[in-house]
Amino acid sequence: xxxxxxxxxxxxxxxxxxxxxxxxxxxxxxxxxxxxxxxxxxxxxxxxxxxxxxxxxxxxxxxxxxxxxxxxxxxxxxxxxx
Amino acid sequence: xxxxxxxxxxxxxxxxxxxxxxxxxxxxxxxxxxxxxxxxxxxxxxxxxxxxxxxxxxxxxxxxxxxxxxxxxxxxxxxxxxxxxxxxxxxxxxxxxxxxxxxxxxxxxxxxxxxxxxxxxxxxxxxxxxxxxxxxxxxxxxxxxxxxxxxxxxxxxxxxxxxxxxxxxxxxxxxxxxxxxxxxxxxxxxxxxxxxxxxxxxxxxxxxxxxxxxxxxxxxxxxxxxxxxxxxxxxxxxxxxxxxxxxxxxxxxxxxxxxxxxxxxxxxxxxxxxxx
Numbered sequence: 001x002x003x004x005x006x007x008x009x010x011x012x013x014x015x016x017x018x019x020x021x022x023x024x025x026x027x028x029x030x031x032x033x034x035x036x037x038x039x040x041x042x043x044x045x046x047x048x049x050x051x052x053x054x055x056x057x058x059x060x061x062x063x064x065x066x067x068x069x070x071x072x073x074x075x076x077x078x079x080x081x082x
Numbered sequence: 083x084x085x086x087x088x089x090x091x092x093x094x095x096x097x098x099x100x101x102x103x104x105x106x107x108x109x110x111x112x113x114x115x116x117x118x119x120x121x122x123x124x125x126x127x128x129x130x131x132x133x134x135x136x137x138x139x140x141x142x143x144x145x146x147x148x149x150x151x152x153x154x155x156x157x158x159x160x161x162x163x164x165x166x167x168x169x170x171x172x173x174x175x176x177x178x179x180x181x182x183x184x185x186x187x188x189x190x191x192x193x194x195x196x197x198x199x200x201x202x203x204x205x206x207x208x209x210x211x212x213x214x215x216x217x218x219x220x221x222x223x224x225x226x227x228x229x230x231x232x233x234x235x236x237x238x239x240x241x242x243x244x245x246x247x248x249x250x251x252x253x254x255x256x257x258x259x260x261x262x263x264x265x266x267x268x269x270x271x272x273x274x275x276x277x278x279x280x281x282x283x284x285x286x287x288x289x290x291x292x293x294x295x296x297x298x299x300x301x302x303x304x305x306x307x308x309x310x311x312x313x314x315x316x317x318x319x320x321x322x323x324x325x326x327x328x329x330x331x332x333x334x335x336x337x338x339x340x341x342x343x344x345x346x347x348x349x350x351x352x353x354x355x356x357x358x
Binding site: 009010013014016017019020021023025029030031032033034035036037038039040048049050051052055074075076080 | 144270
């Protein structure tokens with residue numbers, strides 16, 4: 001009887017472990033990525049984004065990269081608005 | 083004058099009922115405790131194993147299993163609470179309503195017996211609850227602490243080795259990353275002033291996530307000193323919190339201002355907890 005109970009508990013734990021290991025993670029699995037450098041070119045004129053003229057619009061053709069108004073954050077400041 | 087206060091009252095059935103209820107309640111909690119301890123002891127090796135095998139940076143497989151087990155334990159707590167409510171508390175109110183008023187001599191005697199029954203049952207439940215909390219703690223601590231310091235030092239070394247290996251996507255000019263970033267950041271090319279986006283590695287991003295835990299690991303001795311003080315010394319807690327926040331800000335300097343605000347909040351909470 002006690003042995004049967006032990007087996008039941010162990011099989012429950014085994015099932016729980018298996019379920020935990022195979023369960024789909026919320027937000028998906030994380031694939032380790034290396035550090036990289038990227039740039040968003042202007043889709044209209046192909047120019048690179050110029051820092052001096054701000055981040056929200058293309059300095060050459062005026063294409064609007066983002067509609068939002070930037071506020072002061074850790075790495076982005078409100079001076080970065082075009 | 084009418085002999086109201088000298089009336090005999092005897093209710094052996096109630097006394098018998100209290101005795102059996104108490105015995106049944108104790109036996110029920112004994113069984114529940116045995117199951118709880120059995121489950122905890124059997125689950126700990128599995129928890130350790132899954133923690134070591136889990137390659138997810140957030141250890142979500144381990145967390146899933148832990149939550150499942152904690153759910154089982156909480157289910158036992160709920161069951162004990164329900165039974166206590168149904169079989170003890172309700173019974174006590176019913177019994178109190180049937181015996182004579184507490185102001186009479188016989189009434190007082192019966193009320194005292196009911197009170198003793200109630201206290202014995204509640205104390206037994208308190209012991210059960212304490213054991214249950216210990217089991218939960220054992221499960222939570224089963225995997226042990228991760229060596230966050232080693233992971234952090236590894237990321238610092240990795241950053242040093244790659245910081246000047248990037249080039250501008252516009253002009254190809256060499257870009258040196260001035261400091262370690264933990265989130266995507268705009269980096270300006272010193273030659274053509276184009277705005278590049280630097281994306282840190284997954285490992286570097288995890289530093290931000292683990293920073294507080296690492297700061298707590300570094301200052302664990304101060305926390306222990308506070309927790310071991312009896313009664314708990316608010317000054318020691320303050321020393322611990324200050325050191326922990328300083329370490330946290332040392333790891334993530336960009337968050338120093340926010341951490342300071344958090345420190346102020348913790349101090350406000352502390353004065354609330356230690357209110358005398």
